[in-house]
Amino acid sequence: MTDQFTQSSIGRRSILKTIGTTGILAGVGGVEASTSSTSTQRTDSLSAVNASARSLTVDDPWQTYELTGQYSSPVVIAMPLSYTGPDPCHIRLQNVSSEHFDARVEEWRYLNGVHYEETVGSLAIEPGEYSLDGGSAVEVGRTVANHTWSTVSFDQTFATPPLVFCQAETVQGPQPMITRVSDVSTDGFAVRVQEEEAIGGYHRTESLGYVAIEPGSGTLNGMTFEAGRMDLEEQWRQLSFDNTYTNPVFLAGMQSFNGPNTASLRHRNLSTTGVEVIVQEEQSQDDEISHVTEQVGYLVLEATPDAESPHQGETIPTIPHAPSGVTPPTGRNFRPSAATPVLRGSDVTDYGAVDYVADPFLFVEDGTWHMFFEILNASRDDDAPIGHATSQDGIDWTYDQVVMANRYHQSFPLTWKHRGSYYMTISYGKRVELYKSRQFPTSWRYIGNAIDVDYYCHDPTFIRYNGRWWLFTDRGSRNVMVYHSTDLEREGWTPHEQNPVVTDRLQAGRQGGRPIVVDGQLFLYFQDCVDNYGDAIRCYEVTELSPSTYADQEVAGSPVLHEFGTGWANNGMHTFDPWWRGPEKGWRCAVDGVRAQESTEDLWTIGIVDIPPTG
Structure with missing residues (x-):
């Protein structure tokens, strides 16, 4: 299939640095944004600003999640979902505030909308430009996008193309959608939202939060982290971590748009040393699920020690349920x-x-x-x-x-x-x-x-x-x-x-x-x-x-x-x-x-x- 959408250019400096989550207006041919923005400054270390990472249990109804720490206008990134339920799905966010945010599992419209509980890693962080211990540069901000490609310009020039994790934080359009990123460079990236293939076309403007971080490892607000790239398609691929984590929080997002079919990432078998990841297409248009190789960026962090997650510590399970590939406790594997x-x-x-x-x-x-x-x-x-x-x-x-x-x-x-x-x-x-x-x-x-x-x-x-x-x-x-x-x-x-x-x-x-x-x-x-x-x-x-x-x-x-x-x-x-x-x-x-x-x-x-x- 060919992509029918056009590309436009949006300079972030010309609109805002931080967009309020309730100030987005719909525009047929372009984007309008709230003007109640705040400027950001570069700091030498991320310890100067609040950030926290945690794993969430999410379901198809909206649920509210309290943030750990004090924030002014945080960006929240939460993706990809686990693979407890095999139907194609993704996570949606809304009502991101200084104290909490809402999240849910969203299936595509051609499905019944009912889904198993899934787990997802999340990162909350204030907008700004930061230099991390270990040398990686980070930029956190907001922009807006609809169904057409828009160019986002960074407020800094990175030494190497960063990994960009970008996600909608509003629900302005009625149709399920995901955010796609492409053309990541040292100066910026392109972004759009994408509905399922059978619908496609116009989608109202959404507010997006993003985190751009250079590949590498170090500490982020006291949390051990590593960030890197991998190539991925419609087959499960094992990713082995460079570090061993006690309670890993895993984030990942596609950095390319090599295949235009609507797809998102899923993960399974997250452990202290690795995880499996896959590109999963939806099937609203046809049953074909093959997807060309995409470049995927990932970020692994040690969970915030005082995060209000359901379970913590290496001896603590996430939930009683278990992912694919696990032998149920049925009596054949113990006495x-x-x-x-x-x-x-x-x-x-x-x-x-x-x-x-x-x-x-x-x-x-x-x-x-x-x-x-x-x-x-x-x-x-x-x-x-x-x-x-x-x-x-x-x-x-x-x-x-x-x-x-x-x-x-x-x-x-x-x-x-x-x-x-x-x-x-x-x-x-x-x-x-x-x-x-x-x-x-x-x-x-x-x-x-x-x-x-x-x-x-x-x-x-x-x-x-x-x-x-x-x-x-x-x-x-x-x-x-x-x-x-x-x-x-x-x-x-x-x-x-x-x-x-x-x-x-x-x-x-x-x-x-x-x-x-x-x-x-x-x-x-x-x-x-x-x-x-x-x-x-x-x-x-x-x-x-x-x-x-x-x-x-x-x-x-x-x-x-x-x-x-x-x-x-x-x-x-x-x-x-x-x-x-x-x-x-x-x-x-x-x-x-x-x-x-x-x-x-x-x-x-x-x-x-x-x-x-x-x-």
Whole structure:
């Protein structure tokens, strides 16, 4: 295909140095910009201005992200997206201010607009010209562009052509779009916005932020970084970093326009030492996805130590989900006997003579591992509250306190975070209760019942998948019941049209652990109750899921957990919570086991097991 668009020239000095994000006007043949600009000055070191880097978890609805540090009018760059969901997509930004910005995953118009959660690296930095430790020059600024090519002139002359990371920070046009850069030189670059092939044509003027940085390495506001170039096309390519990072933030953008078909970058398998990257075309016009070689610029930074990212530290996973190429924890790549007991009833110090602890669920944030679990003291009226323990590495645990106690039996405290809020679910009789944290992790408030039904439901699990929330539970430990909602906090979720979606399956009817997504595929864990309650954990891949359809199949290697040995788990295991820690470390999982004996002392015990990433 040939590109039909024309090129015009815009001198940045003639319009502004910094453009307010709300001051953009649409122009049919050119660009108009806010005149409320501020001048910038060159500084000798980036330590003289604020900058921070962090990884974000983004979804298809707009979400607001708080900035770390003090800013006046920062530029935010966030790209490319990870590859949890394979449909072509990119990230959009809006409402960039001194304190926060909004971001979302945007699919192309020919798709359904619903997408998995993805991760993306981001950099926030004040406009200006800087010299970094190590010698690299940097320029940060704003410009405007529409569907025609515009030339942006730097306010300095670089010694070597820089890498340019340029991104729209407004949503003026209704169509999905990306920003493309070309002709990068020591004096400037060309830029335009591009819609999907089937639409093309006119797009309203958008405000763009850019960061131009010379290739090299050094420190940027205290953050170790490296910047370089690579050639890339429609095949995955491994990029090995020159440095080893504890918590890498990866940014990349195309520097050329060799192929006119609309395309963006995606990444996967980000580790401390490298990442895989690909050019991904959209398919609104045709199914062809071949793309000529493009030059790609990349920037890798050590995450800001105090960044408010969901997880930090080399022992901390990003999210429970895992990218493509990872072996799900299905039982074929580890043995249950590798699990080590870490928490017993005797470790609980504030609830009397505790009989046992069970149903462990993990949550990891800001360098701390949290564990929530059921506590049983049969001699008390409120016999089963929810307890909390902490760890710095997920191996050595310290009991904290009871965090939730009601006058009924509570168990299976699945915990997660969504849009800045912490949630926990509890099953009680014929309803599934949802709680929201007042002060994480010790204070929780009841916000409603996701379902209130006419049968006893046990051990509910929640997950956001394919654009909606799903709740999985059971009826009689043998029938799988499914509910869904587009609003997590709504009461009275919609039952699946085929409920029960599975009948008379005692070996896999009752939930047994946190659902996970690997390479875009959903996996559920079920308790095997054929001989006894909680004998083992089986893993099933969900092969079809919609409000009206459901299908699953047991995976090779299942059961994942089962009884072993003569000690703490010699009579069964019935909870499994896997957390992904990265391609070099694999999974760290919370489990529980029951010991066959006459006494109930230490009957159920909580353990931890590590599982390799592949195998």
